[in-house]
Amino acid sequence: MTDATAPPAPSVLSAADLAALDAHWRAANYLSVGQIYLMANPLLTEPLAPEHIKPRLLGHWGTSPGLNLVHTHLNRVIKERDLRALCVWGPGHGGPAVLANSWLEGSYSETYPDIGRDAAGMGALFKQFSFPGGVPSHVAPETPGSIHEGGELGYALTHAYGAAFDHPGLLVACVIGDGEAETGPLAASWHSNKFLDPVHDGAVLPILHLNGYKIANPTVLARLPEDELDALLRGYGHDPVYVEGDDPWTVHRALAAAMDLALDRIAGHQRAARAEGATGRPRWPMIVLRTPKGWTGPKEVDGLPVEGTWRSHQVPLSGVRDKPAHLRELEEWMRSYRPGELFDSRGRPTEQVLRWVPEGASRLGATPYANGGLLLRDLPVPPLTDHAVRVVKPGTAMHEPTRVLGGLLEGVMAATAVRRDFRVVGPDETASNRLDALYGATGKAWQAGTLPTDEHLSRDGRVMEVLSEHLCQGWLEGYLLTGRHGLFSSYEAFAHIVDSMVNQHIKWLRTSRRLAWRRPIASLNYLLTSHVWRQDHNGFSHQDPGFVDHILNKSPEVVRVYLPPDANSLLATAEHVLASRDYVNVIVAGKQPSFDWLTLEQARAHGARGAGAWEWAGTEDGRREPDVVLACAGDVPTLETLAAASLLRRHLPELAVRVVNVVDMARLLPREEHPHGMPDAEYDALFTRDKPVIFAYHGYPWLVHRLAYRRTGHPHLHVRGYKEEGTTTTPFDMVLRNDLDRYRLVMDVIDRVPGLGVRAVGVRQEMADVRSRHHDWIREHGTDLPEVADWSWDG
Numbered sequence: 001m002t003d004a005t006a007p008p009a010p011s012v013l014s015a016a017d018l019a020a021l022d023a024h025w026r027a028a029n030y031l032s033v034g035q036i037y038l039m040a041n042p043l044l045t046e047p048l049a050p051e052h053i054k055p056r057l058l059g060h061w062g063t064s065p066g067l068n069l070v071h072t073h074l075n076r077v078i079k080e081r082d083l084r085a086l087c088v089w090g091p092g093h094g095g096p097a098v099l100a101n102s103w104l105e106g107s108y109s110e111t112y113p114d115i116g117r118d119a120a121g122m123g124a125l126f127k128q129f130s131f132p133g134g135v136p137s138h139v140a141p142e143t144p145g146s147i148h149e150g151g152e153l154g155y156a157l158t159h160a161y162g163a164a165f166d167h168p169g170l171l172v173a174c175v176i177g178d179g180e181a182e183t184g185p186l187a188a189s190w191h192s193n194k195f196l197d198p199v200h201d202g203a204v205l206p207i208l209h210l211n212g213y214k215i216a217n218p219t220v221l222a223r224l225p226e227d228e229l230d231a232l233l234r235g236y237g238h239d240p241v242y243v244e245g246d247d248p249w250t251v252h253r254a255l256a257a258a259m260d261l262a263l264d265r266i267a268g269h270q271r272a273a274r275a276e277g278a279t280g281r282p283r284w285p286m287i288v289l290r291t292p293k294g295w296t297g298p299k300e301v302d303g304l305p306v307e308g309t310w311r312s313h314q315v316p317l318s319g320v321r322d323k324p325a326h327l328r329e330l331e332e333w334m335r336s337y338r339p340g341e342l343f344d345s346r347g348r349p350t351e352q353v354l355r356w357v358p359e360g361a362s363r364l365g366a367t368p369y370a371n372g373g374l375l376l377r378d379l380p381v382p383p384l385t386d387h388a389v390r391v392v393k394p395g396t397a398m399h400e401p402t403r404v405l406g407g408l409l410e411g412v413m414a415a416t417a418v419r420r421d422f423r424v425v426g427p428d429e430t431a432s433n434r435l436d437a438l439y440g441a442t443g444k445a446w447q448a449g450t451l452p453t454d455e456h457l458s459r460d461g462r463v464m465e466v467l468s469e470h471l472c473q474g475w476l477e478g479y480l481l482t483g484r485h486g487l488f489s490s491y492e493a494f495a496h497i498v499d500s501m502v503n504q505h506i507k508w509l510r511t512s513r514r515l516a517w518r519r520p521i522a523s524l525n526y527l528l529t530s531h532v533w534r535q536d537h538n539g540f541s542h543q544d545p546g547f548v549d550h551i552l553n554k555s556p557e558v559v560r561v562y563l564p565p566d567a568n569s570l571l572a573t574a575e576h577v578l579a580s581r582d583y584v585n586v587i588v589a590g591k592q593p594s595f596d597w598l599t600l601e602q603a604r605a606h607g608a609r610g611a612g613a614w615e616w617a618g619t620e621d622g623r624r625e626p627d628v629v630l631a632c633a634g635d636v637p638t639l640e641t642l643a644a645a646s647l648l649r650r651h652l653p654e655l656a657v658r659v660v661n662v663v664d665m666a667r668l669l670p671r672e673e674h675p676h677g678m679p680d681a682e683y684d685a686l687f688t689r690d691k692p693v694i695f696a697y698h699g700y701p702w703l704v705h706r707l708a709y710r711r712t713g714h715p716h717l718h719v720r721g722y723k724e725e726g727t728t729t730t731p732f733d734m735v736l737r738n739d740l741d742r743y744r745l746v747m748d749v750i751d752r753v754p755g756l757g758v759r760a761v762g763v764r765q766e767m768a769d770v771r772s773r774h775h776d777w778i779r780e781h782g783t784d785l786p787e788v789a790d791w792s793w794d795g
Contacts, residue, residue, distance in 0.1 A: 017356075025248070031100035031103060033096075033334055037053055042122040044339060060092075061294055064096050070255075074087060090174060091175065101364070122343075144365040154186045155185055157189035157474075158470065158478065161193075162480075165197075185468075193282075194447050197459050198270050198272075199270075200460050210290045233288070241258045241261055243258045259287070294308065370481075372521045377419070379485045386407075396595070396792050401635070402590070405570050412578070416462075423476070423479055423484070423487075425463075427466065429465070430465060432491075439455075444464070473488065485522040491542065528547060532699070536729050552707070562586070563698055566635065609663075610663055611662040613660050614659045628657055631695040633663070633698055642793060645795070647742060670710055687711070692753055696720050701719035703721075730782070733778055
């Protein structure tokens with residue numbers, strides 16, 4: 001070994017202390033094996049028989065002994081140092097280990113009283129694992145002490161940092177699997193240490209577990225030469241401590257010493273920053289742990305090597321019910337842990353096993369930081385009247401909606417300055433998205449070097465910008481799951497980068513809602529701006545409104561999508577989502593100047609309805625149904641719809657037009673499909689059962705059809721939206737290219753109202769002529785037609 005990778009000094013723990021650590025580790029390993037294989041005979045009080053074995057063997061052994069080792073040693077330092085701690089378990093299928101340790105410490109039985117900490121409870125623990133009606137094979141919301149789903153491979157470290165932000169007394173350990181370490185999000189996550197404030201934040205202790213293999217292949221980091229791996233980790237700004245071996249007692253001593261060394265360094269960095277005023281970025285410690293995959297399991301099966309190879313990844317002995325030799329090997333394996341020394345005659349862990357287990361809320365399975373709703377406080381949102389814009393007449397004055405929202409968010413940030421439980425994250429776009437009022441209350445988190453030309457950088461800032469949507473998402477998820485509030489602001493097109501991450505968070509929330517012991521947490525709130533219709537300057541690559549489609553495919557009780565049409569509507573929507581719990585809320589709103597349509601009072605009422613008729617915009621006389629419904633969702637579609645309504649008022653005054661605006665997209669669904677869905681009678685009253693509905697929608701038009709396809713009036717629904725026609729062009733040319741413009745909407749009305757086509761042929765031709773004139777005009781002048789650029793509501 002080089003000096004850089006030299007192990008820490010030997011542990012000073014006594015032989016009895018080390019024996020207690022080893023006993024706990026063996027007990028956790030025994031319980032992990034039992035969960036994978038057994039449905040009866042948990043203490044091996046009789047020889048194993050085929051009927052004791054589960055009919056389907058599901059689970060993952062390979063990572064479990066390493067996770068058990070880490071959990072065992074974390075217990076020791078938590079108890080000895082009286083730490084408040086949380087652990088994020090990154091390896092995807094480490095469920096048996098984390099469940100085993102939760103059962104040993106008693107937090108599992110406290111959470112699930114029917115799974116007692118005795119022989120019967122052990123049998124139930126074993127049987128339920130990966131069994132119908134039981135628990136998943138990976139760490140999940142059902143697992144006490146968890147904030148990280150096993151399917152979230154690659155996000156462990158960013159979740160850990162999110163948990164540590166603004167929790168100055170918390171240690172967040174994070175086990176990173178070496179397969180997980182190959183992912184792009186994890187590679188970016190190493191840079192999170194440049195955003196961790198040693199004064200106001202907690203500490204993260206990454207533990208890179210190099211067991212050498214993924215499901216069927218070696219792992220990159222495990223095969224790097226030691227000096228190259230060390231250079232990589234030091235280049236990321238860490239101070240690595242190395243532990244390696246396959247002899248349990250040697251590894252116990254080395255890991256105990258490594259944890260003490262790492263925690264001493266963490267305490268030193270925090271003391272220097274908090275008490276001595278140090279301002280340099282600490283080189284935080286981390287642990288690199290090399291142990292064999294499937295350690296202490298079968299060394300060979302059917303003549304092939306297993307321990308220390310990829311073959312130990314899942315179920316090392318797969319034919320236990322059918323092959324007597326495999327059954328014998330399983331029993332020998334389980335008895336090698338000497339369960340008689342670990343559990344008493346009633347199946348309870350012995351005193352030696354529990355020697356280093358913390359008590360109460362200090363246990364990793366009982367920490368309130370993993371059940372963030374226990375810590376959550378209501379967010380102090382300033383009165384909207386302090387920020388609302390004045391609307392004397394609809395469609396005459398203009399504001400930038402997100403700039404108006406920025407003032408409100410500044411107020412929230414200022415109101416949480418002492419309690420520090422609100423953050424705004426985004427990929428380098430806060431000012432671009434017109435939210436820079438936030439800098440009046442806080443700066444941008446930054447621990448790296450600064451230059452005189454930099455603006456708004458702050459060691460204790462609570463705006464977080466990094467050009468990685470994965471980090472933004474992971475930080476915010478970790479922050480919310482541990483009891484705080486936040487907002488993710490992004491260009492609309494690039495929210496797709498976190499599609500799979502939000503999938504997992506939605507699944508987490510859906511499952512958590514079914515667990516009475518999981519307290520509700522603050523919602524994950526997205527603000528999607530710089531959206532498809534005003535990315536005319538950046539062009540086709542930045543034009544994609546599909547994140548909404550992705551979200552509305554997910555669990556109806558969790559997802560919400562809002563398209564506020566103006567600044568006051570955005571304020572009302574933001575107030576609502578910031579107070580909500582256990583949702584994923586998506587708000588789509590523009591940052592460019594747009595018309596103010598509603599007063600604050602009207603915006604609140606309209607938002608509460610989710611969809612409604614704007615009587616002032618239509619030409620109904622109240623004595624009959626309308627001839628046509630102009631519906632819209634989104635700020636630009638609302639503008640085009642109101643402009644179309646104005647044209648119809650002028651050119652076809654005898655036509656009865658109803659204008660409907662939709663803020664909450666789920667309102668289009670039937671009530672049976674979504675809690676916000678309209679009953680059929682309400683939908684029919686608003687949109688009619690048989691009149692043409694011309695719907696101008698912000699995104700892909702097929703989404704509206706999918707949401708409304710079961711409605712009686714669906715055959716009469718005609719939707720205009722984004723059709724993947726984009727380029728660098730003028731704002732109005734974007735809507736015209738996609739047939740969402742006001743002139744096309746008027747033509748659609750003429751085409752679809754029975755009998756109108758013949759009577760209004762001249763009007764239709766006039767609309768078509770304007771569209772043609774627009775094409776020539778923008779190519780000559782580079783700007784939109786004056787009648788478009790200078791339009792305002794004249795109803």
